[in-house]
Amino acid sequence: MGQxxxxxxxxxxGGGIAGIQAALSLAGAGYGVHLIERTPSLGGMIPNLHRIYPLCACCKLDPRISACEQDPNINVMLDSTVLDISGDTGNFSVTVKTANDEKTVNTGAIILAAGIEPFDPTKYDTYSYGSHPNVLTSVEYEQIQRPLGPEKGILRRPSDGHTPKKIAWLQCVGSRDINQCDAPYCSSVCCMSALKEAVNTKEFDEDIETTIFYMDMRTHGKGFEDYLNEAVSRDVQLVRSRVHTIDPVPGGNDLEIVYAGEDEQLQKETFDMVVLSVGLRPSGEAIELARKIGVHINGNQFVDKEPFKPVSTNIPGIFVCGGLSGPFDIGESMTQAAASVSEVAAILGPESFSPPPGYPKPAKSAAKSPKVLLAYHFCPGMAPGLSADLEKQAKEIPGVSATIRVDGDILSSITDKIKETDANRLVFASCTPAVHKNLIEEALKLAGLNPYLYETVDLRAIDPGTAEVQLRDRIRMGVARVALITPPPLRQIPVVKRALVVGGGIAGLETAVAISREGYPVTLVEKEKGLGGHGRHVKSTWQGYDVQKYLKGLISSVKKEKNIKVMTEATVKENKGFAGKFVSIVKQKGKEKSISHGVSILAPGGNPIEPREYLYGKTKNVYLWSELSEKLLKDPKSIEDANAGVFIQCVGSREPDMPHCSNFCCSFTVRTAVDLKIKNPDMSIYVLYREMRTYGERENLYKEARDKGVIFIRYDLENKPVVESLDNEGRLKVTVYDPILERPVGLKADFVSLQSAIVGNSNQELADIFRVNLDRNGFFAESPEKMKPVDASSEGVYLAGIGLYPKDTGDSITQAKAAAARALEILSQDKVQVGGMVAEVNPEKCAVCCTCVRTCPFSVPYIDHETGAAYIDPGLCQGCGICVAECPAKAIVMGTCSDEMLIEAPAVLFA
Amino acid sequence: MSDNFKPKIVAFYCSNCASSAASVAESMNKALPDNVKIVQVPCTGRIEILHLLKPFEEGADGVYVAGCQEDSCQYVTGITKAAKRVAYVKKTLEQLDIEPERINIYNLSAGKGQAFVDVALEMNDIVRKLGPVLSE
Structure with missing residues (x-):
């Protein structure tokens, strides 16, 4: 294992979300971590935000912060900055300036995770920012929206305290602009945050008019396009334009926006408030430090990195993640943080500050009479009176021995309170108890109790008018049920130290490499004959790096690695088990083979859909984009020598039948167009698009394409381009309505490339086999626990590549490394705990009728001939309780949802 | 029936889809009526006939089960089994001269979160029209 x-x-x-995540994963993998933060608190940007798309997830940050603070293996240094770094891998010497002194810290590897700073728009003298109180930045606006912020979430305009009636958002303030702010790139996150702010404004007051002035609406990420459609259906207005000036209206507090619409005519509209969607800048101090120690910085002032090594800097042993290396959103930053942990593991063995925490031996709590602690947690935005109501009800319900309101550090508040009050059961009430389950179980373990001695109470969908009655019913139910729980037996099962990777494309290969180099065997299952997946058709990344050369190297390193067993022409037929111990049946060339593994990684990839329009398949020279890419690899001259080419974007994509945006088609097109223009500057290239989504640093490429003379024409869904065949030679004519000229234009073309929607490969089939969820667009859904971007909805199953959402090569590699890091967290453990919320057979009552064997949806029970009774493996049982209900002899019990609980329920509710 | 009759209703909710649906309902500011009392189960397949009859014995005027869509139950057959049991209880109620409409089963999904509350309101309406059990 890397001796x-x-x-x-x-x-x-950097102690923002990326740094926090990296520190926690590293500590989990056995490393001692020095976490350095410049400011007096951890959290970075997120505490300034109101809600994180798609749902309120701010509550996910606090537990992480407290976990950092409490972990004996994380040395949090606040108010501290790094002055200098010297040395190399395994032996870095870092000078840190703390609040009082300067010290030297020795460490083996470094992750630069200082994130972003919002752009300061004061320098735009035409936007009245700084001189007019009703012009705010998006960060300032979110502060107002936060229920726990200074305004308590009450939206008033700063000048006079009135509720605004009309609010405007201005996009690209400090982005896509080299004239005034030297930031040619797109900041990538601001379209979504403006939509989110507008929708949340509508939530506050449906009557407030919200208008977003934008150039291209860039909702390129997973689920983003759905959010855009939802915002539009909620009457958020979108105006494609360039804003000229924001001027105070004389004699009042209003602001007049002067803008040029798509027809280039100047128009004016008056608003009560204007929000400037400010761009992202890498943290200035951190970039200075990086420069000082010799880390390469790119033209956009971000840390430079290669797409094939997405979290590495040019200095071995120094890695980078999050906003310092590009304008990334929270999910991307967290994925990179996890990926950097996998990269650290590749070069450095763990050395911890102290051994992992132990749990006290669970006491025999069942013997004692129940003493219930009622803990409750309120999310921002919940009715303010609820707390008092809840406390009042708790006093009147027999059996509740103590109550505690938890906030921030939920884990230790509960643990300490249980110990202090000698409680032996817990009722936990919150808005989404499912997301707190792990935390609750951990708290019970730390307090020396069986981790399943709890019930949750859901505080959602309560009518404020009758809150008292509803709270009483729900808490009474929780308390009654928790008293009836028999502590379920728990077992420790050894972890099977092998990973199963499904999919032999770039994502699957990278995951396999990252896991195997830590010494764990990997079985890689690929349904096709060869490895490489869709990557085999890709010429270059959007940055222009040669993908074929990289892929060849990757495939050969996989083939050389003894620890990786590659199975081609193979598919997974069946999967059983749980994180730490899975069994899969893999079918290869007609033969079935059973494989035991501790974790599963799903990386099945995806493909563009076959277009049903634009003469695709009916005439030559109309290519699907993957076909064009392949042609450019095998017979480049045939394309390069053309006189004219047309690229049509969003083919079968972002339409009602397939609403998602496929993310990287715009970048593919501009990359290809630029390459063709370099080879043949005389070629006429037209790009017909709906929104140009060259997000992030891809924007530079879009600019380069325009500079080289590529012509971009926007079309609407109502006015799609028309492709006609001109002759038998394969000459084509494309007619498109040009919104600037306000008339149709005919373009002659030697080839047309159709950038069609990308969909997952066999996602549904794999989701059924591995019991994980899909999202509404058919891609794998992330864990409902949120802020776990590569975790599937079932534990021990991780995701990478296009199956999760369309993405380019670099992003697939990042996810692959992140998925590997998550998988290693399980593989590096020796044992997992099983049992808990599962069904158990009482052999004395079992009549061996096989009803459970026949009814279990997961085929778990079997007849154990030694005991002469049915047996249910607690590790495999999914805990549905179907067999408990079916068993005619009532021989199967489920301690956490017993007959007694369900039979007593009505009496409790009607008492 | 008298307008101020407030039926007692017990609802068995599955903790998977119903929990996601509750999130959506909450974000839409939809609230459950206070006379609908919830009992959570890991899966609707856990519910037995006795569990469905017991609330009537304790004075409920209506009972319903809210689970997943038939094709997307996390536990595959849970909701199908629950549907069979609800159908059985309908017959039992008929034999007891109780209207079978007093028990129902609904399929929820996270995508249609408002249904979390809407089915409660629908059941409330049905039972209100029927009036209390054995009111004659």
Whole structure:
């Protein structure tokens, strides 16, 4: 297991979400971590935000912060900055300036995770920012929206305290602009945050008019397009334009926006408030430090990195994640944080500050009479009177021995309170108890109780008018049920130290490599004959790096690695088990083979759909984009020598039948167009698009394409382009309505490339086999626990590549490395705990009728001939309780949802 | 029936789809009526006939089960089994001269979160029209 690697601790510079995530994963993997934060508190940007798309997830940050603070293996240094770094892998020496002194910290590897700073729009003298109180930045606006912020979430305009009637958002303030702010790139997150702010404004007051002035609406991420459609259906107005000036209206507090619409005519509209969607800048101090120690910085002032090594800097042993290396959103930053942990593991063995925490031996709590602690947690935005109501009800319900309101550090508040009050059961009330389950179980373990001695109470969908009655019913139910729980027996099961990777494309291969180099065997299952997946058709990344060369190297390193067993022409037929111990049946060339593994990684990839329009398949020279890409690899001259080419974007995509945006088609097109223009500057290239989504640093490429003379024409869904065949030679004519000229234009073309929607490969089939959920667009859904971007909805199953959402090569590699890091967290453990919320057979009552064997949807029970009774493996049982209900002899019990609980329920509710 | 009759209703909710649906309902500011009392189960397949009859014995005027869509039950057959049991209880109620409409089963999904509350209101309406059990 990498015996020649040096050992050491790791330093993470920057205590935002990326840094926090990296520190926690590293500590989980056995490293001691120095977490350095410039400000007096951890959290970075997120505490300033109101809600994180798609749902309120701010409550996910606090537990992470407290976990960092409490972990003996994380040394949090606040108010501290790094002055200098010297040395190399395994032996870095870092000078840190703390609040009082300067010290030297020795560490084995470094992750630069200092994130972003919002752009300061003061320098735009035409936007009245700084001189007019009703012009705010998006960050300032979210502060107002936060229920726990200074305005308590009450939206008033700063000048006079009135509720605004009309609010405007201005996009690209400090982005896509080289004239005034030297930031040619797109900040990538602001379209979504403006939509989110507008929708949340509508939530506050449906009558407030919200208008977003934008150039291209860039909702390119997973689920983003759905959110855009939802915003439009809620009457958020979108105006494609360039804003000229924002001027105060004389004699009042209003603001007049002067803008040029798509027809280039100047128009005016008056608003009560204007929000400037400010762009992202990498943290200035951190970039200075990076420059000082010799880390390469790119033209956009971000840390430079290669797409094939997405979290590495040019200095070995120093990695980078999050906003310092590009304008990334929270999900991307967290994925990169996880990926950087996998990269650290590749070069450095873990050295911890202290051994992992132990749990006290669970007491025999069942013997004692129930003493219930009622803990409750309120999300921002919940009715303010609820707390008092709840406390009042708790006093009147027999059996509740103590109550506690938890906030921030939920884990230790509950643990301490249980110990203090000697409680032996817990009722936990919150808005979404499902997301707190892990935390609750951990708290019970730390308090020395069986981790399943709890019930949750859901505080959602309560009518404020009758809150008292509803709270009473729900809490009474929780308390009655928790008293009836028999503590379920728990077992420790050894972890099977093998990973199963499904999919032999770039994502699957990278995951396999990252896991195997830590010494764990990997079985890689690919349904096709060869490895490489869709990557085999890709010429270059959007940055222009040669994908074929990289892929060849990757495939050969997979083939050389003894620890990786590649099975081609193979598919997974069946999967059973749980995180730590899965069994899969893999079918290869007619033969079935059973494989035991501790984790599963799903990376099945995806493909563009076959277009049903634009003469595709009916005439030559109309290519699907993957076909064009392949042609450029095998017979480039045939395309490069053309006189004219047309690229049509969003083919069968972003339409009611297939609403998602396929993310990287715009970048593919501009990359290809630029390459063709370099080879043949005389070629006429037209790009017909609906929104140009060259997000992030891809924007530079879009600019380059325009500079090279590529012509971009926007079309609407109502006015799609028309492709006609001109002759038998394959000459084509494309007619498109040009919104600027306000008339149709005919374009002659030698080839047309159709950038059609990308969909997952066999996602539904794999979701059924591995018991994970899909999202509404048919891609794998992330864990409902949120802020776990590569975790599937079932534990021990991780996701990478296009199956999760369309993405380019670099992003697939990042996810692959992140998925590997998550998988390693399980593989590096020796044992997992099973049992808990499962069914158990009482062999004395069992009549061996086989009803359970026949009814279990997962085929778990079997007849154990030694005991002469049915047996249910607690590790495999999914805990549905169907067999408990079916068993005619009532021989199967489920301690956490017993007959007694369900039979007593009505009496409790009607008492 | 008298307008101020407030039926007692017990609802068995599955903790998977119903929990996601509750999130959506909450975000839409939809609230459950206070006379609908919830009992959570890991899966609707856990519910037995006795569990469905017991509320009537304790004075409920209506009972319903809210689970997943038939094709997307996390536990595959849970909701199908629950539907069979509800159908059985309908017959039992008929034999007891109680209107079978007093028990129902609904399929929820996270995508149609408002249904979390809408089915409660629908059931409330049905039972209100029927009046209390054995009111004659």
């Amino acid at each position: 020649d690697k040096p050992k050491g601790s790791v330093m993470v510079v």
